[in-house]
Amino acid sequence: MTTKDAEETTGHALDSPSDLGREPQLPQERGGARQGLHARLLAQLGPAITAGEYPTGSVLRADELAERYEVSRTVVREAVRVLESMRLVESRRRVGATVRPIEEWNVYDPQVITWRLAGSDRARQLRSLTVLRSAVEPVAARLAAELATAEQCAELTEHALGMVATSRGQQLDAYLVHDVAFHRVILRASGNEMFAQLGDVVAAVLTGRTQHQVMFVDPDPAAVTLHVRVAEAVRARDAARAEELTREIAVGALAELDILTPEE
């Protein structure tokens, strides 16, 4: 059972509600009136495309979509415009919106990431994101060590200690909260806006990992210790050490991934 929780924090993020696009048609959900019909249509088309339901090169015609989903062309066009801005499709006159190859997608778009994480592309997306993390977070930690405010240092140790406190006895949910918060602080403290924006991505990865991993296993004690030491290094303004320790965490995350998903 997919117990959902741990969605929180400020801002909106990549959380996809329990909206599984199994139904091939009819966005008829009177349950939750999300904002706007076009958003609902998007929530149908986006996952469908990223899941490969519409393969590369296939064409979406406006009238067809309008009829299929029982909305006006206006709504369809707005949704298509958004898909186009995500580079999922390319709209051409007299042809329609053709699905672009995956290499051209805006794979950094939070919405695209969410859709892919929710769909059949999950494993691949998770791997890409983890590799990205392994590249970014060590450098972010280095910068954080140089730039973090006293308050951010305090948050860091607070969450590191929180991880220690919740690392045993099946408290994975509580552990996850601290873990996510910890990495968010690091990324934000780096002072780089592009790093900071990866906070949601990291949250998604960590959440996904927790949900999909064997839930009985407590977190790796070594990883917990590393987090504590990173917090110490940042507080001590030891950039090199913060970077190196975070790199060790990243190595652990990659190794974990190799266990979970079969190598290609």
Added chain:
Amino acid sequence: MTTKDAEETTGHALDSPSDLGREPQLPQERGGARQGLHARLLAQLGPAITAGEYPTGSVLRADELAERYEVSRTVVREAVRVLESMRLVESRRRVGATVRPIEEWNVYDPQVITWRLAGSDRARQLRSLTVLRSAVEPVAARLAAELATAEQCAELTEHALGMVATSRGQQLDAYLVHDVAFHRVILRASGNEMFAQLGDVVAAVLTGRTQHQVMFVDPDPAAVTLHVRVAEAVRARDAARAEELTREIAVGALAELDILTPEE
């Protein structure tokens, strides 16, 4: 032959030259301006917002925009939808599209990056991107060393040698071509789709650097040598060395940046 038909049926010609307009916001065709009125409107609004012309919290009303830019509300709405998907604005009923704080923008969106690079935010954007590069490229080089095909290795050495050949005598343009191509190959060869997509970003950074730097100076010979050695390391499947050498390149790029732009 462009013959003007004096069509009075609609009486709405968007290119009527007599219309001078004291609110002259007539988006002319421009390089990069894709087909479609909405794209042209977007090309006006996007840069304006990212440049801070519309500060955070300011509101864009649909009718107002429609009148100001002399387009229909249909066009305005599509443009706003796209801005919304980029998280530049948030559209609410009865309020309009309010500009979000920069921390919430989709700073990885290629279009947003382009706009910011072209506007007043240029220096900051360049710095963010360079830091990102410094994090990603070393890891990408490591992966490339493990995964690159023979053909990619060949391309790599080819471009590295090309850099050597054009590194002296004011051939900066030719040098740039090889430089960009080199980094593109590395990113692509890493096998990570998210890294690969940063190729355009790196190209933008390198191009911007060349354009804004003193054009008389030939590239740093040390950097050129490093590229050659990276190519060698990748060919030799020496992942650790490829990573380390690329990290040295990144350090150089960061140092260069500190010279150009005053630190904050």
Added chain:
DNA sequence: GACTCGAAATCGTCATACTTATTTTCCGCT
């Protein structure tokens, strides 16, 4: 003074007519 209810403003959606660009068809020409 606080509370409620109604009116105004503005976005969201729909329907429709028309425009424009591109593809396809097909006719006439070589």
Added chain:
DNA sequence: AGCGGAAAATAAGTATGACGATTTCGAGTC
């Protein structure tokens, strides 16, 4: 028969008006 170009067909793009939904604001009442 093959080829080239004009005409037709098609679907996206744009414009416009109408209506619905919702949020905000203000006026009137307790």
